[in-house]
Every structure is written in C-alpha cells, then in structure tokens.
Amino acid sequence: MANYEFKMPRLGESITEAAIIQWHKSVGDYIEIDEILLEVATDKVDSEVPATVSGTITEILFQPNEVVGIGDVIARLDTDGEVPLEVKSASKPTKKETKTESRPQKKQAKRAMASAVSVNENLFVSPLVDQIARTHHISYEELARIPATGKDGRLRKSDVMQYLDDGRPFQFAQPAASNGFQVPDLQFDKGTGRVVEMDRMRQMIADHMVFSKHTSPHVTAYVEADLTEMVNWRNVNKEGFQKKYDQKLTFTPLFIQCISKAIAAFPMINSSLDGDKIIVKENINIGMATALPSGNLIVPVVRKANELSLDQLAAKTNELASKARDGKLSADDTSGSTFTISNVGTFGSLMGTPIINQPEAAILATGIIKKRAEVMERPEGDSIEIRQMMMLSLSFDHRIVDGYLAGSFLRRIADEMEGYDTSQTF
Incomplete structure (x- = not known):
C-alpha cells in the first residue's frame, strides 16, 4: 500500500480555483481508477472529477462549498500500487483557517445597508486585491465603496474578504451626491407568491451581468442586413451539405464566417482592456451564447x-450546441472567447441589446430573419420586393471602442452577410 495525495486537477484555461459541489465517496470507501470521486464547479461549468488511482480514501481535506486552488491536495488515499514520483514529492496541504466573526470591519460593514455611501476616489488597488475582485466580479466602482483599513487608506485583502463575508452590502448602493441629494431608500413592495431559489449558475450569471454593466460603459449600434441571397443559398444547399459532411447547416456557421472576416478587417474589436493598456487578441475565438434546458445561458x-x-x-458549432443541451461541456469548451454572438432571433426577437461578455470589448446580437417589403434600387428603376431582412445590434465598451470603429465593423458584418459567396455547391 502507498499513500496518494489527490490534487485538484487542471480544469481548463485560465481556471485557478474551483468550488467543491459534492463528494461521491467518503472516508473509508474504496474507489476504482476512473470512478467519479467528486463534482466541482468553476465560474464556467460544473465538472466530474474521476480518481486517478484505485485505493481506499483515508482523508478528505475540503468540504462542499469550499473553494480550492488548482493543484491543492484535497484528499488522501491508500493505493493498491506504486504512487507516481511526482505525487510522492508533493507538499502537504495546509488546512483552511476557521473564519472568525470578530474582525474589525464587522461594525462598518453593517452600516453598508444605507442607500448612499461614500466613495474613495483615490483608491489604490494592489494586484492581489485586483485578482480577488476579478474572481468575484467586483467592479472598481464597488471596490471604492469598501471601507479601507490599510495605511493611507489602502484597501487590504482582509477588507475585501470581510466585505464578501458580509454579503457584498455595497453592491447596488448609490454614491452620496455632493450637492446633498441622495437616492431615496425606497422600500418596494415585492409582493407575494411562489419563491424560486436561484441556482448556482443563475447566481453567477446575475453577478457577471452586474459586473459587466458596472465595468463597461455600454453603447449599442444597430444595422439592418438583407439576407435574401444567403437564405436562398442555404435552402438550396442544406440537404447536399448534410449528405456530404453528415452535418446540419444552420445559420450559425454562416454568421461566424462573416463575423470572423469582419474582425480580421477591424482587429481592435477583438480586444480587452487591462488597466490603461488594450490587448488586441492574436486569435479570433467566437463565443456563441447558448440557452440551456434549465433556462440558464452558457457561452461555448x-x-x-x-x-x-x-x-x-x-x-464544431453543432458539437458545442449538442454538448450544451446534454450538460457535457468542459471548462475548455467555455473559456478563451474574444468576441461573442447572441442569436436572439432564435426566440423570435426582432433585435436585442446584449450585455458584454467580460473582458471582451463587444458583443453582437442577431435578430429574427423576417420577410418584409423593401424598396430595391436598381439601374432600371426602383421596385418593391419581398426580402429576407435581419437586424444586427452591437453592444460595445466605449472605453476601448468608439462610434466610428463600432459602426464600421457592424456595417462590414452586414456587407459580408449580404455579399455571402453563393457560388459554393455541395
């Protein structure tokens, strides 16, 4: 028998920690290699973690709802075989300290329920605090509302952790107005009825959306595209395409083709903001907002x-959509997007104003394709024809993208769609 230290495995690009949802085994249980040991959750997706060896569980170091860093030891087993060398040399974990309720910020945090709060406009945010804020989707505006106990008004890690423990009471508070006016603390009657608890994914979506609106000044531009030629071409070729490639030909890959070409022409759209620096991404990774059977949303x-x-x-789009419906998306499937599209037309919407998928610079919504009578200008004269029209809307971060760039990029997408190569045959 050999002692094996089971570590939290890598769960995808940019994932640094995960929350334990449920252990499938207890101390004293025997587990076979590749049998599911536990379930974990990241800010992207839930995952099942299999055992990498067979053996008897001797110790479980973390409990459900605790957050664990990637690479941390989470359990120990007595294994049937020899332990790999890299496991033998693993360092022992340190158990988490028990939280206390006597931190000096407790009284200050309780006062956070006021409708107006002061804002530290000269706040210094250290890299450590910045990382914690990004992990918990706390905007800089919200950070500035947290009472700082460090020297010269510096915000300490303990200040932020205490703030999180207290339930983020300043999250939706309004800053105190300099002219003496304060937003009234209106006690709305929320009514009575069936109470539905938000599941963990819905809570993360809500948090992500609020963070995005707090972080990015959203502006939305609109354009209309005539998709008649694209629609007619797809109707003629979709059966031949499926026979040749064994894949359904939806509009999604056609849209992604056009969007990718437009991004290549306007690469600043494919960027994110890091402090006072703009990072223009080297790869074009398109996130496609996808509705889950639960009603939640995920972006493979x-x-x-x-x-x-x-x-x-x-x-690829068919595979990702299928995995989303079946709940089989991995963390890698949902990470690394540089630009996101949301097809609100799937639900019959004419158009939408989507919220930016942080830390991207913009997001595109495609509306329903609808037949409409349009005036067509031709050399021989104007005429009224039935055309397949679609509205496109681009929400963009005005810190990075100005109106000229956004409008030009959006018009280029419409041009690519209207001028789609219909000479292809299958």
Whole structure:
C-alpha cells in the first residue's frame, strides 16, 4: 500500500480555483481508477472529477462549498500500487483557517445597508486585491465603496474578504451626491407568491451581468442586413451539405464566417482592456451564447474560427450546441472567447441589446430573419420586393471602442452577410 495525495486537477484555461459541489465517496470507501470521486464547479461549468488511482480514501481535506486552488491536495488515499514520483514529492496541504466573526470591519460593514455611501476616489488597488475582485466580479466602482483599513487608506485583502463575508452590502448602493441629494431608500413592495431559489449558475450569471454593466460603459449600434441571397443559398444547399459532411447547416456557421472576416478587417474589436493598456487578441475565438434546458445561458467557444472551413465550423458549432443541451461541456469548451454572438432571433426577437461578455470589448446580437417589403434600387428603376431582412445590434465598451470603429465593423458584418459567396455547391 502507498499513500496518494489527490490534487485538484487542471480544469481548463485560465481556471485557478474551483468550488467543491459534492463528494461521491467518503472516508473509508474504496474507489476504482476512473470512478467519479467528486463534482466541482468553476465560474464556467460544473465538472466530474474521476480518481486517478484505485485505493481506499483515508482523508478528505475540503468540504462542499469550499473553494480550492488548482493543484491543492484535497484528499488522501491508500493505493493498491506504486504512487507516481511526482505525487510522492508533493507538499502537504495546509488546512483552511476557521473564519472568525470578530474582525474589525464587522461594525462598518453593517452600516453598508444605507442607500448612499461614500466613495474613495483615490483608491489604490494592489494586484492581489485586483485578482480577488476579478474572481468575484467586483467592479472598481464597488471596490471604492469598501471601507479601507490599510495605511493611507489602502484597501487590504482582509477588507475585501470581510466585505464578501458580509454579503457584498455595497453592491447596488448609490454614491452620496455632493450637492446633498441622495437616492431615496425606497422600500418596494415585492409582493407575494411562489419563491424560486436561484441556482448556482443563475447566481453567477446575475453577478457577471452586474459586473459587466458596472465595468463597461455600454453603447449599442444597430444595422439592418438583407439576407435574401444567403437564405436562398442555404435552402438550396442544406440537404447536399448534410449528405456530404453528415452535418446540419444552420445559420450559425454562416454568421461566424462573416463575423470572423469582419474582425480580421477591424482587429481592435477583438480586444480587452487591462488597466490603461488594450490587448488586441492574436486569435479570433467566437463565443456563441447558448440557452440551456434549465433556462440558464452558457457561452461555448469556437476557437480560431477564422481558420476553419464551413464544414469544420458546422461540425464544431453543432458539437458545442449538442454538448450544451446534454450538460457535457468542459471548462475548455467555455473559456478563451474574444468576441461573442447572441442569436436572439432564435426566440423570435426582432433585435436585442446584449450585455458584454467580460473582458471582451463587444458583443453582437442577431435578430429574427423576417420577410418584409423593401424598396430595391436598381439601374432600371426602383421596385418593391419581398426580402429576407435581419437586424444586427452591437453592444460595445466605449472605453476601448468608439462610434466610428463600432459602426464600421457592424456595417462590414452586414456587407459580408449580404455579399455571402453563393457560388459554393455541395
């Protein structure tokens, strides 16, 4: 028998920690290799973690709802075989300290329920505090409302952790107005009825959306595209495409093709903000907002979309949509997007104003494709024809993207869609 230290495995790009949802085994239980040991959750997706060895569980170091860093030891087992060398040399974990209720910020945090709060406009945010804020989707505006106990008004890690323990009471508070006016603390009657608890994913979505609106000054631009030629081409070729590639030809891969070309022409759209620096991404990774059977939303990612052919795009989008419906998306499937699209037309919406998927610079919404009588200008004269029209809306972060860039990019997408290559046959 050999002692094995089971570590929290890598769960995807940029994932640094995970919350334990449920252990499938207890201390004293025997587990086979590849049998599911526990379930964990990240800010992207839930995952099942299998055992990497067979053996008897001797110790479980973390309980459900505790957050664990990637690579931390979470359990120990007596194994049937020899332990790999890298496991033998693993360092022992340190148990989490028990939280106390006597921190000096407790009284200050209780006063946070007021409708107006003071804001520290000269707040210094250290890299450690910045990392914690990003992890918990706390905007800089919200950070500035947290009472700081460090020297010269510096915000300490303990200040932020205490604030989180107290339930983020300043999250929706209004700053005190300098002219003496304060937003009234209106006690709305929320009514009575059936109470539905938000599940963990819905809570994360809500938090992410609030963070995005607090962080990015949202502006939305609109354009209309005539998709008649694209629609007619797809109707003629979708059966031949499916026979040749064994893939359904939806509009999603067609849209992604056009969007990828527009991004290549306007690369500043494919960026994010890091302090006072703009990071223009080297890859075009398109996130496609996808509704789950539960009613929640998730964003699987088509990586390097501009390098994929139409059949490859169709295969990838169909695969991701299927995995989303079946709850089988991995953390890697939902990380690394650089630009997101949301097809609100799927639900019959004419158009939408989506919220930016942080830390991206913009998000596109595609509306329903609807037949409409349009005036067509031709050399022989104007005429009224039935055309397949679609509204496009681009929500963009005005810190990075100005109106000229947003409008030009959006118009380029519409042009790519209207001028889609209909010479392809299958």
